[in-house]
Amino acid sequence: MPSDARAPLGLKLAAFGGLAFLLAPIALIFLYAFSTEEKSFQWPPPGFTLKWIGVTLERTDLWEALVLSLKVAAISTALALVLGTLTAAAVARSRFFGRETISLLVILPIALPGIITGISLRSAFSLLDIPFSTWTIVLGHATFCIVIVYNNAVARFRRTSGALIDAAMDLGADGLQTFRLVVLPNIATALLAGGMLAFALSFDEVIVTTFTAGNQATLPIWMLEELVRPRQRPVTNVVAMAVVLVTVLPILAAYYLTRDGEHTAGADR
Amino acid sequence: MSRAAAAPAIFAPRAGLAAGLADWVLLHPRMFVFLLVLPITLWLGIVYIGALIALLIQSFFSIDEFSGMVVREFTLKTYGELFRPYNLDIILRTVAMAAAVTAAAAVLAFPIAYFAARYARGKWKALFYIGVMLPLWSSYLVKVYAWKLVLAREGILNWLFAKAHLTWLLDAVLAIPVIGGNSLSVSYAGTFLVFLYIWLPYMIIPVQAALERVPGPLLEAAADLGATPRQSFSLVLLPLALPGIAAGSIFTFSLTLGDYIVPQIVGNSRLFIGQAVYTQQGTAGNIPLAAAFTVVPIAIMGLYLWGARRMGAFDAL
Amino acid sequence: MTDAVTFRGVSRHFGSVKAVDAVDLSIRDGEFFAMLGPSGSGKTTCLRLIAGFEQPDAGHIAIFGEAAEGVPPYRRNVNTVFQSYALFPHMNVRDNVAFGLRVRGIGRAARHRAAEEALAQVELAGFGGRRAGELSGGQRQRVALARALINKPRVVLLDEPLGALDLKLREQMQEELRSLQRTLGLTFVFVTHDQDEALSMADRIAVFAEGRIRQVGSAEDIYRRPSSRFVADFVGSSNVLPADLAGAGPAGRWASLRPEDVLLDPAGREATVTARAFHGRVTKLTLDFGGQALIALVPAREAVPEPGATARISWDPARVHVMEPGA
Numbered sequence: 001m002p003s004d005a006r007a008p009l010g011l012k013l014a015a016f017g018g019l020a021f022l023l024a025p026i027a028l029i030f031l032y033a034f035s036t037e038e039k040s041f042q043w044p045p046p047g048f049t050l051k052w053i054g055v056t057l058e059r060t061d062l063w064e065a066l067v068l069s070l071k072v073a074a075i076s077t078a079l080a081l082v083l084g085t086l087t088a089a090a091v092a093r094s095r096f097f098g099r100e101t102i103s104l105l106v107i108l109p110i111a112l113p114g115i116i117t118g119i120s121l122r123s124a125f126s127l128l129d130i131p132f133s134t135w136t137i138v139l140g141h142a143t144f145c146i147v148i149v150y151n152n153a154v155a156r157f158r159r160t161s162g163a164l165i166d167a168a169m170d171l172g173a174d175g176l177q178t179f180r181l182v183v184l185p186n187i188a189t190a191l192l193a194g195g196m197l198a199f200a201l202s203f204d205e206v207i208v209t210t211f212t213a214g215n216q217a218t219l220p221i222w223m224l225e226e227l228v229r230p231r232q233r234p235v236t237n238v239v240a241m242a243v244v245l246v247t248v249l250p251i252l253a254a255y256y257l258t259r260d261g262e263h264t265a266g267a268d269r
Numbered sequence: 270m271s272r273a274a275a276a277p278a279i280f281a282p283r284a285g286l287a288a289g290l291a292d293w294v295l296l297h298p299r300m301f302v303f304l305l306v307l308p309i310t311l312w313l314g315i316v317y318i319g320a321l322i323a324l325l326i327q328s329f330f331s332i333d334e335f336s337g338m339v340v341r342e343f344t345l346k347t348y349g350e351l352f353r354p355y356n357l358d359i360i361l362r363t364v365a366m367a368a369a370v371t372a373a374a375a376v377l378a379f380p381i382a383y384f385a386a387r388y389a390r391g392k393w394k395a396l397f398y399i400g401v402m403l404p405l406w407s408s409y410l411v412k413v414y415a416w417k418l419v420l421a422r423e424g425i426l427n428w429l430f431a432k433a434h435l436t437w438l439l440d441a442v443l444a445i446p447v448i449g450g451n452s453l454s455v456s457y458a459g460t461f462l463v464f465l466y467i468w469l470p471y472m473i474i475p476v477q478a479a480l481e482r483v484p485g486p487l488l489e490a491a492a493d494l495g496a497t498p499r500q501s502f503s504l505v506l507l508p509l510a511l512p513g514i515a516a517g518s519i520f521t522f523s524l525t526l527g528d529y530i531v532p533q534i535v536g537n538s539r540l541f542i543g544q545a546v547y548t549q550q551g552t553a554g555n556i557p558l559a560a561a562f563t564v565v566p567i568a569i570m571g572l573y574l575w576g577a578r579r580m581g582a583f584d585a586l
Numbered sequence: 587m588t589d590a591v592t593f594r595g596v597s598r599h600f601g602s603v604k605a606v607d608a609v610d611l612s613i614r615d616g617e618f619f620a621m622l623g624p625s626g627s628g629k630t631t632c633l634r635l636i637a638g639f640e641q642p643d644a645g646h647i648a649i650f651g652e653a654a655e656g657v658p659p660y661r662r663n664v665n666t667v668f669q670s671y672a673l674f675p676h677m678n679v680r681d682n683v684a685f686g687l688r689v690r691g692i693g694r695a696a697r698h699r700a701a702e703e704a705l706a707q708v709e710l711a712g713f714g715g716r717r718a719g720e721l722s723g724g725q726r727q728r729v730a731l732a733r734a735l736i737n738k739p740r741v742v743l744l745d746e747p748l749g750a751l752d753l754k755l756r757e758q759m760q761e762e763l764r765s766l767q768r769t770l771g772l773t774f775v776f777v778t779h780d781q782d783e784a785l786s787m788a789d790r791i792a793v794f795a796e797g798r799i800r801q802v803g804s805a806e807d808i809y810r811r812p813s814s815r816f817v818a819d820f821v822g823s824s825n826v827l828p829a830d831l832a833g834a835g836p837a838g839r840w841a842s843l844r845p846e847d848v849l850l851d852p853a854g855r856e857a858t859v860t861a862r863a864f865h866g867r868v869t870k871l872t873l874d875f876g877g878q879a880l881i882a883l884v885p886a887r888e889a890v891p892e893p894g895a896t897a898r899i900s901w902d903p904a905r906v907h908v909m910e911p912g913a
Contacts, residue, residue, distance in 0.1 A: 006388075007384055007387070007388040008498075011380050011383065011384055011388075012384065012388075014380035014381075014384075015380045015381050015383070015384030015385070015397075018377055018378075018380060018381040018469075019381060019396075019397065019400045021377070021466070021469075022400055022401065022403075022404045022466075022469065022470070023400055023403065023404070025404075025412065025415035025416060025418075025419055025466065026403060026404060026407055026411075026412075026415060028415055028418055028419065028425065029411060029414070029415050029418070032418055040421070040423050041417065041418045041421035041423055041424050042423045042424075043418075043421075043423065043424050043425040043428045044425075044428070082308070083308050083309050083312060086305045086306070086308060086309065087305065087306060087308075087309040089305055090302050090305035090306045094298065094302050096299070096302050096306075098306075102306055102309065102310070105309070105313045105314060105318070106309065106313065108313070108317070109313070109317065111523070111570075112527075112567065112570075113523060113524070113526060113527020113528070113543070113566055114527060115527050115528075115529055115543050115546055115547070115563065116321070116324075116527065116563045116566070116567065117317075119324060119546060119550055119559060119560070119563060120317075120320040120321045120323065120324035120563075121317075121320050122550070123320070123323060123324055123327065123550075123556060123560075124316075124319065124320035124323055124324075127323060139316070142312075143312070143313065143317055146309070146312075146313070161670065161672060163668050163669075163670060163672035164672050164674060164675075166637075166639050166659070166666070166668070166672065167666070167668055167672040167673075167674070168674075168685070168689075169295075169638075169639075169658065169659040169660045170637055170638075170639075170659050170660070170664075170665055170666045170734075171660075171665060171685050171686035171689065171733065171734075171737065172660045172686050172689045172690055172737060173660055173685070173689040174283055174288050174291055174292070174658070174660050174689075175288075175291030175292065175294060175295050175658075176287055176288065176291050177689050181685075181688075181689070182674060185676040186674075186675065186676055200406060204408045204409060204410070206409065206410055206530065207527075207528075207529070207530065210547075220408070220409075220410050223408075223410045223411070223414070224410060224530065226414075227410065227413060227414055227417065227530075227534050228533065228534065236414070240408075240410075240411045240414050240415070243408045243410075243411050244407050244408065244411055247406055247407060247408050248403060248406060248407060252399075252402075276663055276738060276740060277652070277663060278649040278650035278651075278652045278662070278663050278664075278740050278741075279649060279652045279654060279657055279661055279662055279663065280660075280661045280662075280663065281661075282661065292658055295658045296641065296656060296658060
């Protein structure tokens with residue numbers, strides 16, 4: 001509903017005020033990462049320094065948490081890519097008994113509060129005597145990452161004409177060639193975008209993880225402990241800044257990928 | 270491109286196991302769909318739903334008060350415990366907080382969404398997009414942490430109030446019973462602010478999507494027919510934005526109901542549902558009560574979704 | 587000589603919908619065959635059965651005498667020009683055209699050369715590097731055609747290939763398709779809902795309705811001698827009237843009379859003009875002829891009576907086609 005009219009002043013103030021409310025706290029993170037103050041959250045910062053970045057880089061516990069987080073996010077994303085794409089293909093391309101149930105099932109882990117997913121997985125692990133490991137974390141993460149990949153893939157499958165698959169087979173491509181030469185290139189950007197979002201979500205997840213990690217620490221778990229019992233504020237400040245950068249950059253990339261995909265995949269319809 | 274005289278009308282099958290398998294699948298489309306949905310059915314349908322059901326079943330067990338062991342016999346006793354004043358307070362407190370956060374988010378989101386949908390152009394449009402997406406996708410914990418910085422006694426908010434000679438106003442707010450407290454970071458007012466900040470983007474996006482779909486000439490038509498700006502807003506714009514607000518409220522309400530980290534970090538010692546679940550299953554070791562507590566947000570959200578659906582919220586998702 | 591495509595009692599049902607219902611059909615080698623019918627009449631499903639996208643629930647399909655049931659599309663030496671062209675959006679024009687050769691393992695240089703030749707044949711030489719999205723509708727249509735022809739198929743299927751083009755371009759493409767088909771000597775099977783297109787292009791036409799074939803014959807046959815009221819009405823909206831009223835047969839039978847065969851004749855019988863519409867080359871008169879509505883198409887140069895006036899009309903009884911009883 002774009003309009004060429006000028007916005008009323010009150011609306012403008014409210015809108016930009018709201019935007020400032022949304023962005024200011026994040027900007028604050030970047031400032032505090034360079035503060036010289038180490039015992040409190042003093043504002044304005046008494047001075048600025050780069051030394052905490054160096055201190056943070058030398059912390060082995062942080063590196064271990066980071067490696068675990070990356071490992072979990074990578075495996076969960078890979079699993080979610082396979083499961084989400086297969087499900088999206090079935091739901092978008094055909095009608096079958098239970099189709100509605102499956103599309104509901106996929107969004108359930110994200111629709112229900114994370115604490116419910118977390119506690120039910122934990123009690124299932126303890127009922128079945130499954131010890132905590134990287135794989136228990138992955139199980140929880142992949143469960144809610146599937147929906148992210150699924151949503152991206154299902155939208156792309158719906159936009160991509162089914163006649164393309166017919167055309168490929170008509171021209172002599174067998175099932176595998178059709179997948180490799182036509183299906184995959186057409187959904188690739190959607191999968192990349194979905195994969196990035198899933199990765200970011202997994203990398204950041206804390207609620208389900210507190211139930212499925214046992215005494216392993218992912219980066220968010222490390223942060224949570226710092227939040228509950230602050231011990232090393234300057235290091236936490238730097239980690240917070242790094243986490244913002246790591247999660248936001250893939251999001252921006254994913255946005256540009258799906259935006260471009262809109263005219264390539266829909267061109268023939 | 271002249272025609273090959275002896276070209277067959279039908280070619281021989283491709284060699285190889287994979288090609289043969291792919292052929293078989295192509296000629297049995299139902300089997301193909303079955304194979305596609307098999308993994309998700311096993312994973313979510315059996316592992317995930319199975320875990321949820323197992324949890325639900327445990328809510329019908331009870332705990333032996335002397336030994337602390339779970340008694341595996343069907344009883345509604347654990348659900349009865351939810352209605353003890355202490356536990357009932359937890360539930361009401363959480364629902365009240367979720368409702369307050371949802372209402373405030375709707376009020377705050379509307380001008381942002383409306384401006385972005387109707388007036389923002391080019392780089393302003395991009396700024397509003399980033400302005401909503403950045404906090405949406407930034408790490409949840411980092412956002413909570415940022416508010417710890419903002420609300421700290423030595424932090425920026427107190428400093429701003431002091432600079433503006435408004436410290437008296439802040440003190441007056443903190444002096445209000447129930448929502449106030451010693452400082453913002455240990456009061457309901459603080460908890461509310463953090464919740465509002467964290468879930469606000471989830472409200473803006475569906476409201477903006479709903480408003481983008483309102484044809485511009487519609488408002489001009491309203492003005493043309495003699496509606497004042499106030500009437501245009503309440504008679505045309507608001508009803509059309511309502512499905513978006515309802516959709517956004519599903520997120521703000523549900524996410525607040527289930528959260529246990531925000532009130533733990535910014536707030537006083539009184540529990541919310543999420544914290545109750547966490548302490549019951551963890552330190553207290555009372556899995557049946559924890560399970561019964563998780564049923565509360567599910568039931569509330571079930572009711573809420575039913576109502577939202579009647580308002581057309583799902584069309585705006 | 588073996589027929590190009592044969593259907594024997596072929597049915598394809600989707601749930602309770604009988605998309606194709608016990609169809610018998612023979613398409614001869616080298617002919618331009620049109621499948622004509624309203625949407626949902628089963629013509630496109632028949633095409634998809636030939637291509638192999640659908641498998642019959644009952645009956646037999648043969649392509650040049652070889653049984654085609656259970657054969658996936660890629661093993662059939664049959665290629666399709668799709669309704670929306672279905673060009674691959676992630677490939678340029680050259681790779682689209684060369685796709686059929688690529689999946690058959692032809693090397694890059696050879697298939698690119700063949701693609702350029704095929705593009706030249708459809709007058710798109712030099713367009714190989716472009717993306718499908720950069721082409722006009724008519725150009726995409728030609729690319730789709732070149733892509734379908736590059737494998738040198740035995741049968742070419744065309745699914746409403748001209749539907750998306752504007753009138754002028756459509757007429758031009760009709761001629762081009764016709765002459766291409768003659769030059770190549772291939773069997774073309776063409777699906778359309780446009781009777782003019784079918785009449786002007788096809789050697790033979792099958793008229794479809796509700797999953798069944800109502801009539802197969804030459805354009806002349808279908809137009810002049812419709813076998814049923816449906817065919818008479820669908821192909822060129824004929825006047826259908828009782829045979830005795832038309833003066834051409836016994837009571838109780840139906841007859842069809844083409845609007846252009848109704849002539850203004852001072853010595854003719856009386857009818858009342860109820861409406862008049864100017865259509866350029868012809869004027870369309872709606873007449874009340876003894877309680878029976880009649881349409882007449884009169885050349886524009888003739889003087890035409892006003893609505894409400896009496897017109898005198900006649901026709902050559904040889905032009906009246908009396909249908910079989912019960913049709």
